Amino acid sequence: MPEMPATPAVCPSLMSADPLRLGEQVSALLDAGARVFHVDVMDGRFVPNLMLGTETTRGVAALARPRGGLVDVHLMVEGPREAIGWYAPHADMISVHVEADPHPHQLLSEIREAGCLAGLAINPGTPVEMVLPLVERLDYVNCMGVNPGFSGQSFIPETLGRLGALRDLLPPRVAVQVDGGIGPANIADARAFGADLLVSASAIFGAADPVASYADLAERVASA
Numbered sequence: 001m002p003e004m005p006a007t008p009a010v011c012p013s014l015m016s017a018d019p020l021r022l023g024e025q026v027s028a029l030l031d032a033g034a035r036v037f038h039v040d041v042m043d044g045r046f047v048p049n050l051m052l053g054t055e056t057t058r059g060v061a062a063l064a065r066p067r068g069g070l071v072d073v074h075l076m077v078e079g080p081r082e083a084i085g086w087y088a089p090h091a092d093m094i095s096v097h098v099e100a101d102p103h104p105h106q107l108l109s110e111i112r113e114a115g116c117l118a119g120l121a122i123n124p125g126t127p128v129e130m131v132l133p134l135v136e137r138l139d140y141v142n143c144m145g146v147n148p149g150f151s152g153q154s155f156i157p158e159t160l161g162r163l164g165a166l167r168d169l170l171p172p173r174v175a176v177q178v179d180g181g182i183g184p185a186n187i188a189d190a191r192a193f194g195a196d197l198l199v200s201a202s203a204i205f206g207a208a209d210p211v212a213s214y215a216d217l218a219e220r221v222a223s224a
Helices: 022-031 054-067 081-090 104-113 128-137 159-169 187-192 210-223
Strands: 009-012 036-043 070-076 093-097 117-122 140-144 175-179 197-200
Touching: 009 210, 022 054, 022 210, 036 054, 054 070, 054 081, 070 081, 070 117, 081 093, 081 104, 093 104, 093 140, 104 117, 104 128, 117 128, 128 159, 140 159, 159 175, 159 187, 187 197, 187 210, 197 210
Parallel strands: 009 036, 009 197, 036 070, 070 093, 093 117, 117 140, 140 175, 175 197
Antiparallel strands: none
């Protein structure tokens, strides 16, 4: 099983990357120090969008893994059990939504059995206490800062308090991830409230220079 990445870490989310330049952008971010690449998988049912397939994930893994990078797959899908098997060969970390399946204990166990770190994602309206019965099967919790489905949404301010509550509830070995709406204006606050893995999409790939934007975010996190 992979080791949890060194934290804090800014994790570029490839949902906003240029699909025609994906390899080039991933390589450039690896050169800049990025080591965790976030891959959003959407099925058009659990969230109103479709995104990224196994072949894209395999390609990212082929670039990142030889250089010490990790692929973090976020399954925003209904009934994610089958998708775990599809993505596990190309993933180092997989998170599933507690809202998407009535048997999260089994899902988390299957993720670990597949050789990946196991994460649980929670939507903004889901109480953070939902993670407590699952702590022994968890390696990280993905606390959504927006309602999932689209890049470029505004960060929900109440997420900061939720991050702090999760950090208080969880043992130190379980990392806290924040995903959605993270950019220069709030990344330091998210880190200060306890986020270890800070996912950013449009703030990186929507910038004229994604590498410079990533470096700026990493500096803000390091200084928080």
